Amino acid sequence: MFLNANMQADAARAELEAHYDLEPSDAAMKATAEIYEPLRATIPEPDWMRFAPFIREINRVKVEKDAVILAHNYMTPEIFHGVSDVAGDSLQLAIEATKVAQQTIIQCGVHFMAETSKILNPAKTVLIPDSRAGCSLASSITAADIAKMRAEYPGAQVVSYVNTTAEVKAASDICCTSSNALAIVEAQPGDTVIMTPDGYLAQNIAAQSTKRVAYWQGACIVHEQFTAEELRAYRESYPGIAVIAHPECPPSVVAEADFTGSTAGMIQWVKTNRPPKVVMVTECSMASNVAAEVPETDFVQPCNICPHMKRISLENILWALHSGTEEVTVADEYMEPARRAVERMIEVTNS
Ligand code: 13P
């Protein structure tokens, strides 16, 4: 049974209600009080009343089922702070996936992240709460496109962002994430490197690299929406505001920012610099997650939402734990070459 269609979602909800105590109650509020305390300013109490029974049950059932919850920084605060065991950017999640002791990984993020966990942990069961959680970058390129790029730039190494399918990773020489892309590109032999699939990330890296960077024209539907004009308007409206951006933004946006980094890099920057006011030029939920940890900073929050990340909810996380679905598998033919591309990335990052 899957949560993908409305009717099936209703049936799943009924089954969850038959097995777990999901009614808002004082007992559930009490059981989650410690988690809620730092989130009071972020999540209104009536919302927490609804979340609390799910959080209590998920945290109990994940132990019973020997499962670990990996959550990307774009998860909503009740997931990020309420039920995750490990939270981070794509690189951190990929590395942590190699260390988990539990038999089952619940990947709270998008499909390529769950595939990466499976590639690095073939013996584990990897579940995603909603397999429709895709990514505009991952769907923008195929292995055949990589072959065309190779033909156009003979001898150039292919560096593919982890925001790609297993098939594309398998066709690439090495992967990168937003936090190590420059180091990975610089470590490649030859003077030309092919970067796929994010055209903006590639242009932002090319601006700092000694290599000639040929790139694919994919884009993130969240970050491509930001404009330099919008950032200048923030500075005008809020004098002194710190502006920090993700490198999936267009180069004109990155040029306006005080700092550019991966989601983990942006969080670290705020924790280190503790600016009085900041705008995080990235997906909406991240500011809510950091706000709970840096209460003295005022977050101006442009709410650009990733619809894929937002498919993950407390309800479908509990359903994944309860039902053991939806399992993420990777075709045998892609497993080894995709793992080599991801492991090479981790080796270069650690060296
Ligand atoms: P990070 O690796 O910076 O977390 O980015 C992943 C992503 O999907 C950003 O849109």
Ligand code: SF4
């Ligand atoms: Fe993909 Fe952009 Fe969503 Fe990240 S925010 S998962 S890059 S569509």
